Amino acid sequence: MSKITLLEAVTQALSWELEHDDSILVFGEDVGANGGVFRATDGLQKRFGANRVFDTPLAEAMIAGLCVGLSAQGMKPVGEIQFSGFMYPAVDQLVSHASRMRNRTRGRLSCPMVLRAPYGGGIHAPELHSESMEALYAHVPGLRVVIPSSPQRAYGLLLAAMRDPDPVVFLEPKRIYRITKQEVPDNGQALPLDTCFVLREGTDVTLASWGAMINETLKAATQLAAQGIECEVIDLATVKPLDLETLVESVERTARLVIIAEEPRSCGVGAEIAAAVAEKALYSLVAPIERVSGYDVIMPLSKLENNYLPSVNRIQKAVLRTLEAER
Amino acid sequence: MSKITLLEAVTQALSWELEHDDSILVFGEDVGANGGVFRATDGLQKRFGANRVFDTPLAEAMIAGLCVGLSAQGMKPVGEIQFSGFMYPAVDQLVSHASRMRNRTRGRLSCPMVLRAPYGGGIHAPELHSESMEALYAHVPGLRVVIPSSPQRAYGLLLAAMRDPDPVVFLEPKRIYRITKQEVPDNGQALPLDTCFVLREGTDVTLASWGAMINETLKAATQLAAQGIECEVIDLATVKPLDLETLVESVERTARLVIIAEEPRSCGVGAEIAAAVAEKALYSLVAPIERVSGYDVIMPLSKLENNYLPSVNRIQKAVLRTLEAER
Amino acid sequence: MKTKARFEIGFEQILDPAGQVLTKRLPAFARDPEEMLRMYRVMTLTRTFDSRAIALQRTGKLGTYASCLGHEAAHVGVGAAMIEADVLAPSYREYGAQFWRGVKPEEVLLYWGGNEQGSNFSGPPHDFAWCVPIATQTLYGAGAALAFQTREEKRAVVAMLGDGGTSEGAFYEAMNIAGVRRLPIVFVVVNNQWAISVPRSAQTRAATLAQKAFAAGIPGVQLDGNDIIAVRKVVGEALQQARQGKGPTLVEALTYRLSDHTTADDARRYRSEDEVNKAKMIEPLERTRKYLESLGVWDDEKEQSLMAENKKIIEAAVKTYLNSPAPAITDMFDYMYAELPDALREQRKTAIEENAADE
Amino acid sequence: MKTKARFEIGFEQILDPAGQVLTKRLPAFARDPEEMLRMYRVMTLTRTFDSRAIALQRTGKLGTYASCLGHEAAHVGVGAAMIEADVLAPSYREYGAQFWRGVKPEEVLLYWGGNEQGSNFSGPPHDFAWCVPIATQTLYGAGAALAFQTREEKRAVVAMLGDGGTSEGAFYEAMNIAGVRRLPIVFVVVNNQWAISVPRSAQTRAATLAQKAFAAGIPGVQLDGNDIIAVRKVVGEALQQARQGKGPTLVEALTYRLSDHTTADDARRYRSEDEVNKAKMIEPLERTRKYLESLGVWDDEKEQSLMAENKKIIEAAVKTYLNSPAPAITDMFDYMYAELPDALREQRKTAIEENAADE
Ligand SMILES: Cc1ncc(C[n+]2csc(CCOP(=O)(O)OP(=O)(O)O)c2C)c(N)n1
Ligand SMILES: Cc1ncc(C[n+]2csc(CCOP(=O)(O)OP(=O)(O)O)c2C)c(N)n1
Ligand SMILES: [Mg+2]
């Protein structure tokens, strides 16, 4: 079997589901003939027709609104926001309707929809093309926020998102769209949502991360292993609702936690992990939980973006600090 | 001097600044003849004219956009969003422009604007009239988020917000708009932003809160004092950027922290406080930091809203838990 | 300069304020006394409901309530123009349309009484619930219309909004996508001249709200929204068109908000009694009754017995409402997701314990 | 049905693709060879800049870049119609307008090269920087216009957006408030027929984009955006009106995006060469040059020396760009707020240490 990229895994998942579920519609700006600005929907319009895969006018609130209305009336929309930095006009429909429809109507109507968007930094893109604002969505009650970090998880989690009975914001880390390839059997098998993935087992410290930063996290873990430090690496995958159990269980064993994320630090997903783990496992912790995160600044343009993004070195230093710390 | 409510303190601050700074404009839906649906702008149009205090068409993105353009061109706009639940269409202008203008232009243009909105639950209002989503704004780099909890602080902090050279989201806890009265000298004296206020000193446990929950927090503290438990009560006031120093200093003394907030729990301001304090003061903590917060659910309509809002009883129980906890 | 394109906005009125018919070509339903009576019944029931709801609020038995006084023709007319399979995407005061479609008065009360169960109503299960954030319903309305178009169902959507709502960007985006894809949707702007305290004239410089349709290249029409015949006819035709794949329409129904905006509002702060009194002269019920009388199917006695009947219905609804059980504390968790996520389990437990402790 | 209101959209063209004048009433500036030459110089400089920027990107010396090929008349025409005190709120490719207003080519390169200093440019200090989120500039443009109106300054705003941008709700909200308050603002839609891969026809069913003005009750006009005389004349008149308190205008300038959307795009995926070739036949530079020739002030020799001069200017700019220092790491903190909050101090320190460690 040939190996594919995370981007191709997204296409493969969309393709599978379009093929097997008539109610799936895929739409957004430039997703049709152009196949998406990253080519995530490449070939889909040709294959499934312009009734099921289509371009919309340039209006994100509208894309989200179509998702809400379609899903409430029995369809399964997969809307694309071209970059997560353009999702803000869609926030109103997400917060005021998608996340609320089931609760508002006590189960009479619901919104099984997926809103996909490439997100995160590292590709030297223009302003508002590189942010990591997943916490905005993770704070909203009623939403699911899912972020894959490998081709296999992109495939399995996107399938799961499309089959989920509730709204999912699906953020695709564009920095690793084409970086690694994996064998991804096109068998329609979904992966579980609301579940962390343990990517590497270890005993000395727990590293929790998600999205593109998983790459730097795994690199740091490998390099630290050479020094005899065994890191457990956990990919959150679903950042809301959180699989706290897996995290706490790990920290109870390792007694140390480093959280690695691109997002701005304040009120981020990292803050929630740190707060929640410390609540449950305070007495297990021998060192303060470290957050290796983006800064509370505007994501810089390309010249400084690597100074914003956490580096392998910064992760390692944080790990070493937790190892040196002593009560 | 007669005592005034928090709501009247808002009006008084707007009035003062309209009087003393020609560049101040106050506008929003129903702020003119009607004086705002809560009467925060009552009488201002009559006094300062319809050029400086005026109604806008019904469009929140537009209200925020006016603020951005006005402030970038030398005016000091104070926009009102009728309820914070209708701020979502304004998020794009806040996140994409207001918070970025200074950084984007390396200081050439900036956005000294205030966007006010009544927020929070407890007045039995309809859907989307009772949410506490301050964390959405607190997560955005470049914004200031300020929340007063008394008439005096409403006056002093709103004046400070209007004089601040950067954008401020000013959230007014509507549940306590008319609950307490204080003497508030109309002397144009601002209070500092980015600073916590210690409302009660104590040695046994630190209670950190903001907005309307300050009331329940103070009540809990009084009741606990009767049992010999001395709580230090800190009002955050500016929830972004955070005055961490005051919080950490307090926790280092009390060794216990309970955070009280109406907001949904996940990725809230409470999460940031818990994470940040634990980072700095882990070894001082003898008990897990407790978050007494709203749940991660849609704010219920009035029948259940009191079951959503943290009660005095729930705060007390959390405090007692931290006192019972032992390493 | 050459002229590149021309447009115009028509105005429809059939029944004048005196109940006189202004056209020779009455639609079939208007010539059918039974059908006209049916509409009149729901209009009057709606008005009875409305004043009772306000009374409940005044006595602390209901939360904030948005009155529909004066909107009965616009609302019931829309309801009557729809078929059951169509979807209604209302804002928050179109009870007339909803009663026609099977929503029960007690359900409206439950909603304004602060119980989400009110939105799990007896109207068509596909109808949307009340929409608080202004104009956002136009967007999900378009999404619903796209669902029907995709499945090739002969159904259409009515998205209703106010004059104030036409200033929100969402409304234009919705009309635009509806135009682009010829979606089966009718946008009904109930122009009651006020958005809380902001008069229509301060909302936009457009001479009519109907002309906003041109921005999307779709037809727009204005009508007398106090004339239920005009409302039902124009909206009915637009819906027919929509179901036949001929695309969307924008309808502006001119009426007047005879009440405060909601029970939390005091309209005397911003508008003159005089204006309100003038508007009362052209309200919708009176002219409908006169028309029924002119058809020879109505008189004072019938009117009185209808009023008594309406009162009975509404009192029964009020009783049901007042006796309905409070929602369970756990309801606030149990409808968040199809299945309760682990992350919410502990919070749910806390809420139950808290409630027990409070009692 | 009665007719309630009528509207029409005019179309302005003065210089046809062959450089022929189609009117007897040429505006004064068009009869002034010096002024026409000034515009031609900036148009050609812009084109030279554009191809050099693309080359820089192709060789890895510039980030993603949005070409303005074919837009020179629309952009420079707008720039020339403005006075210095006016404010330009551009989107992201109106370099022609900006060069006219004093922005330096190296500053545009700095911006696309990933250095925020590019937006701290030499144009009027009140001009807005490039705006990435589509159509949002129309809203803050309206805010800027309100500032001038409030201070009773005789200044106006030009907010520029694309055909795609006209689908965003923000645009309608901006026109609407501009109409309501008669703000001194001119909205210029540069309709280049494409929004990345989405053709104008799929963007809206409206026959013209100019007619979207009717939604706000403001005047709308369409013109040939490859005709710099029409652009400068119409936008200039609209600005004059605006400065005189006579309110806003929507101008739709018809042109064609002769390049890919940006250097990250490949337009061959979605449009035919044929279409592009046809558009090249009516591009703006050629006809301006012919007009200059017809005035007797231009010939091949002058053209060649202008091209050489343009090249020199741009090469100097490129050199300045390539030699400009990288931004300091601390820049990312130091412009977040007027004063660095305590909460950012530690993060700033970490960033400095990290950078030192990396070196
Ligand atoms: C997005 C949003 N902004 C503000 C409000 C507050 N609000 C509720 S009703 C209303 C006025 C609506 O006027 P209109 O659209 O004319 O409808 P009407 O109430 O007259 O039926 C306002 C401003 C809201 N509900 N939603
Ligand atoms: C709000 C928002 N959505 C999407 C994008 C991505 N995007 C950038 S340019 C563009 C097309 C713009 O087309 P148009 O408005 O016609 O302007 P043009 O590029 O043709 O000048 C899109 C979709 C964006 N920048 N902002
Ligand atoms: Mg209204």
Ligand SMILES: [Mg+2]
């Ligand atoms: Mg375009």
